[in-house]
Amino acid sequence: MGEPKSGESLGTVLVAGAANLTIALAKLVAGLIGGSAAMLSEAAHSAADTVTELLLLVAVRRSGRPADRRHPFGHGKAGFFWAMMAAVATLVGGAGFSVTHGLHEISHGEELANLTPSYVVLAVSFVIEAVSFSKAYRQLRAEAVRYEVSPVRLVRLTSDTALKAVLFEDAAALVGLLVAGAGLLGSQLTGSALWDGAASVAIGLLLLVVALILIQSNLSLLIGQAAPQALETGVRAVLLAQPEVEDVVELLTMMIGPGEVLVAAKIDFRDEASAAGVEIACEEVDRRLRERFPGVRQVFLDPTPTRRRS
CATH class of the missing domain: 3.30.70.1350 (Cation efflux protein, cytoplasmic domain)
Known part of the structure; x- marks a missing residue:
C-alpha cells in the first residue's frame, strides 16, 4: 500500500533502537536491585526490541538495494525476511524469557527489595517509548493522509514492515510498562510476589501476540501477497x-x-x-x-x- 519513504523508516528505526538500548540497561539495573521478575522481563523485552531494531536496519538497507541480473525484481523481499527474523527475536528473546521467569517467581515467591529505582526507570522508560512511538505514528499518519485512508487501515495494509514493527513493538512496550508498574505496586501492597510474577507472564504473552502478528504479516508478504x-x-x-x-x-x-x-x-x-x-x-x-x-x-x-x- 503506497510507497514508503525508506529514509523516514530508517530514522524511525534508529530512534526506536537507541531508545530500547538505553531502556534495557536501566531496567536491568533496576530489576537486579529490586529483585523484580517484571522488571527483568521488561529488560529482556527492551533487549529483544534492540535486537529487533538492528534486524530492521538490515531489512531497510537490504530492501533498498537496486535490481541486478540475479535479482531482476529487486531485493525488496529481503526486507520482509529480515523483518520476520526480527519478530522471531521478539518471540524467543522477549516472550520466552518473560513467561518462564514470571512462572518461576510465582512458584518460588522470591522477596522483593528496594523498588524505588524500578518505579523511576518505568516512568522514564514510558516517556522515552512514548517519544519513539509518536515519531512512528507521525510517519504513519502522514502516509495515511497521502493515501486517503485511516491510520488503522494503513497499518494493517502497509508493506512497510519496518514502520509496522516499530509501531507494534512501541505500543506493546507502553502497555508492558503499565503492566509492570501494576505488578510492582500489587506486590508492594500485598507483600506477595504473585503480582510481580503474574505481570511478567502477562508481558510475555503480550510480546507473544505481537510477535505472532508480525510473523504472520511478513510470511504472507514473503510468499507473494497481493496488493490491497x-x-x-x-x-x-x-x-x-x-x-x-x-x-x-x-x-x-x-x-x-x-x-x-x-x-x-x-x-x-x-x-x-x-x-x-x-x-x-x-x-x-x-x-x-x-x-x-x-x-x-x-x-x-x-x-x-x-x-x-x-
Missing part, C-alpha cells in the same frame, strides 16, 4: 479506461518489496485494434499506472481473447 484491494480496483479501472481494451480477463498483483507492486494482467483488446495499436496501448497503460500508483514497479500485459460461449 483498493489498489487492484484502481489498476483495473486504468486498464478498462484505455480505448483499445475490451475487457480485463485476469488481473494479478504481488508485493515485491516495501511499497513496491508487480502488476500482471491478461487483456482482451478490441478486435479492430492493430498490432501497432496494441503496442502503443500497452505503453500508455504502463505509463498511466506508474504515474497514478508510484509503488508500481513492474507491469506485464498479455493480450488474451475472452473465452466466448459457443
Whole structure:
C-alpha cells in the first residue's frame, strides 16, 4: 500500500533502537536491585526490541538495494525476511524469557527489595517509548493522509514492515510498562510476589501476540501477497479506461518489496485494434499506472481473447 519513504523508516528505526538500548540497561539495573521478575522481563523485552531494531536496519538497507541480473525484481523481499527474523527475536528473546521467569517467581515467591529505582526507570522508560512511538505514528499518519485512508487501515495494509514493527513493538512496550508498574505496586501492597510474577507472564504473552502478528504479516508478504484491494480496483479501472481494451480477463498483483507492486494482467483488446495499436496501448497503460500508483514497479500485459460461449 503506497510507497514508503525508506529514509523516514530508517530514522524511525534508529530512534526506536537507541531508545530500547538505553531502556534495557536501566531496567536491568533496576530489576537486579529490586529483585523484580517484571522488571527483568521488561529488560529482556527492551533487549529483544534492540535486537529487533538492528534486524530492521538490515531489512531497510537490504530492501533498498537496486535490481541486478540475479535479482531482476529487486531485493525488496529481503526486507520482509529480515523483518520476520526480527519478530522471531521478539518471540524467543522477549516472550520466552518473560513467561518462564514470571512462572518461576510465582512458584518460588522470591522477596522483593528496594523498588524505588524500578518505579523511576518505568516512568522514564514510558516517556522515552512514548517519544519513539509518536515519531512512528507521525510517519504513519502522514502516509495515511497521502493515501486517503485511516491510520488503522494503513497499518494493517502497509508493506512497510519496518514502520509496522516499530509501531507494534512501541505500543506493546507502553502497555508492558503499565503492566509492570501494576505488578510492582500489587506486590508492594500485598507483600506477595504473585503480582510481580503474574505481570511478567502477562508481558510475555503480550510480546507473544505481537510477535505472532508480525510473523504472520511478513510470511504472507514473503510468499507473494497481493496488493490491497483498493489498489487492484484502481489498476483495473486504468486498464478498462484505455480505448483499445475490451475487457480485463485476469488481473494479478504481488508485493515485491516495501511499497513496491508487480502488476500482471491478461487483456482482451478490441478486435479492430492493430498490432501497432496494441503496442502503443500497452505503453500508455504502463505509463498511466506508474504515474497514478508510484509503488508500481513492474507491469506485464498479455493480450488474451475472452473465452466466448459457443
